[in-house]
Amino acid sequence: MTDRLFGLVALFTGLIYVYAATGIQSGFLPDPVGSRTFPMLVGGVGALCGLLIALKPDRPEPVWPGARTLLSLAVACVVLVGYAYALKPLGFLLPTAIAAGVLSYQIRPKPQAALLTGLGLSGGLFVLFKYVLGLGLIAVPRDWL
């Protein structure tokens, strides 16, 4: 089932890609291949592979995680996306401590260990990056001080 679904997704993504490639504007220089051919070729081959995967799926089925693990994975995703947004405006220390702590908790659900991991990684990596490797990281935003 997974492979059939995945193959179909790949097939349609490939077709959409080919369609998007037909809309590419060409340049002014003479060029027998042009800007469209190669992307269309790639999309076409990709779509074909998708179709073949859907027609002949692999056995056995991959084992998908249960609801609780899926929730953990979703939480991890949200944390990482949040971290990407927070790293610049909020400085290094706070977002890193939170993100590392939450990730650690998702891998091993032990609150105390996760808290320590978050604090330790945040502080340790800051010292490493800032003072040993000399990266221009900001510890906390200036107006907090």
Added chain:
Amino acid sequence: METLSLLASGFEVALTPTTLMLAVAGCIIGTMVGALPGLGPSNGVAILVPLAFSFDLDATEALILMTSVYYGAMYGGRISSILLNIPGDEPALMTTLDGYPMAKAGRGGEALVLSGVASFVGALLATIGLMLLAPVLSRVAYLFGPAEYFALYLLAFSTLGGIASDNQRKAALAACIGLGIAMIGVDNSSGMPRLTGGHLHLMDGVDFLVAIVGLFAVSEVFVFIESHGKNTAIGVKLEKIVIPFKVIGRCTGTMLRSTGIGFVAGILPGAGASLGSFLAYTGEKAMVKDSSMFGKGDPRGVAAPEAGNNAAAGGALVPMLTLGVPGSGTTAVLLALLLTLNITPGPQLFAERPEVVWGLIAALLIANFVLLVLNVPMVRLFVKVLSVPPGVLLPGVCMVSFVGIYSLSSSHVDMLLMVAFGVLGYLLRKINVPTVPIILGILLGNAMEDNLRQAMTLSGGEWQFLFSTKIAIGLWIAAVTGFIAPVFLRRFIKQPKPHVDEQMDVDRLTD
């Protein structure tokens, strides 16, 4: 003679205090990264490449640092394979087959020393092979025109898809995903944006480092969340380390044969270290008279794959430096490093910037001796690295990845893209779609298209031009064979199953 004088000039570069220090530091970091359970050469090197740019290193120095890390990780990978039964990456899988049973039988120290020596033999001879072969191949590369390069890239994808994956459809799809991503951004020839969806940030295209770090490192975090890090912590205690001269002596033949096999496998574009260690192990098993102990702790089963995969690591540098075609996931990461440093691999590199090539080769020769010292007498230090719990290691890897990408572009869009690639990498791994062809596609996509367009411009749009020279035809035949032949060969050669520990399963259930 010419080689020797070039090598001497290389040593002049490599023996400066800074370079020497970088090589030693790279070896130490690499061995640690390799030993960390769940990290191997490709994801280890991937997270460190962005950081390497934030120092003020020149091209040669950065290259020497990262290649030392690469060699170090190839050495270090055996430590977690042997003591924990956890391969850091695919090539290290073969080492678990006999290494772990040896460790369980109380011969862990012996296995570590033997595999360290085997790694040394493989890597040293392969570096010498690289030294002799690369200049020759770089002259052959002058015969390559756009049609040949196009066929060569195709060959890399097809051997990678044919050999490294067990499903051609999925490997080909992965290559298409990579090539498709490479197309995003401004078209070099026409100056028009392509497939950016109107996003300004995508005009420059998707940075391959973002994709590499996402697919190789961030996806690892999701994999560990799913497994809850459970299949990591159980290992074998290491007793006294003695140097088993007798065993090493008996394995000399094994090491030399495996080095040869591994080196050749490494040179094949797209094949790389996994094939090297696999062929070395199966070849050795078929060749020795009494193979009944293979899989149960035969020292030769440890020496063969280690010599093989380290030789392949050296061999993989040959096509990477001379033709710009990486032979494995890690060399793809190194190619990304080269491209970001504005070094274009190929024959010009050997002609115009010999100090880069020969400095690198000399540094690798030095690195091998440093690694031998680190990995035989000092191996105990690195064994300690094994006890880092995944609950600390993976968040750490993730944070390092973020800081690396952030220090490259200071843009949150790149970090978001990296997370997206992490999720994609996790999903694809579940569906058993290989990720290395994606990286290769992103790296080579534009060059592949440019060569196709040049070929067509030269020929005035005649498609037959792609098959017009002997070299091109040879490459096309090799590409088709490399893609299709493994389907038939797979029926005869079975991948050995990794050792499953009953005790470990019990622990997993009770944990």
